[in-house]
Amino acid sequence: MTGYPSRLHGPDQWRAYRRAPLVGRWSLASARGAWWAHRSLRSARAALARDGVQATVPPPAPALTAGARRGVEFVLRRTEPTCLERSLVLQTWLAAHDVPCEVVIGVAKTGGEVKAHAWLDIEAGDAVAQTYTELHRLPPR
Numbered sequence: 001m002t003g004y005p006s007r008l009h010g011p012d013q014w015r016a017y018r019r020a021p022l023v024g025r026w027s028l029a030s031a032r033g034a035w036w037a038h039r040s041l042r043s044a045r046a047a048l049a050r051d052g053v054q055a056t057v058p059p060p061a062p063a064l065t066a067g068a069r070r071g072v073e074f075v076l077r078r079t080e081p082t083c084l085e086r087s088l089v090l091q092t093w094l095a096a097h098d099v100p101c102e103v104v105i106g107v108a109k110t111g112g113e114v115k116a117h118a119w120l121d122i123e124a125g126d127a128v129a130q131t132y133t134e135l136h137r138l139p140p141r
Contacts, residue, residue, distance in 0.1 A: 005124035008100040008140070014122065017099045020066035029064065033071030036060045037089060041075070044085045053105070056141045057092040066097040084118040088138075091120060095140040102139055106132030 004011050023029040040057045047055035060068075072093055076086055087103040094101050101120040108115050108131050119129045121137070 006101055006121045008102060008121070009098075013099050017066050017094070017097055020069075020097075022070050023065070023067040025070060029068040030071035030074075033060070033064055033068030034075045035071075036064060037072040037075035037093075038079070040089045040092065041079060041081050041085055044081075044088045048084065048088075053136070053138060055088060057088050059092055059096045062096075064096075069093070082118075087118045087120055091138075091140055094120070094122075100140045102137040104129070104134055105136045105138070106134045108132045 044057050091101050091103050101122050104121055105118050117132050123129055
């Protein structure tokens with residue numbers, strides 16, 4: 001892979017997001033981020049069942065700063081969402097914090113089995129994502 005993986009934002013936007021100070025683990029902002037992620041996963045699951053790949057996730061409240069990502073990441077690690085649910089929630093969270101990303105959907109054939117996977121364009125360097133052939137991209141909504 002050459003160049004920066006995202007077509008929608010540059011490395012400066014990603015760096016600024018990652019450098020935003022994290023809120024405390026037990027802070028109200030972290031809890032609100034976790035609550036938003038929990039509700040968004042449920043919303044994504046229902047929207048995917050109803051709308052397929054046209055599913056959308058409601059954005060977080062403007063008061064939730066990028067530092068509240070600690071709570072969002074906690075919920076995404078602990079609840080075992082599907083890769084598409086996780087990608088839609090993260091896509092919405094990142095877009096709300098000025099880091100628009102595309103959800104990439106790909107397939108891989110292993111043995112006689114075809115598997116599908118979804119990830120964010122920013123995760124294109126991930127070892128798992130690199131084993132899949134890209135089929136489709138979902139822009140942020």
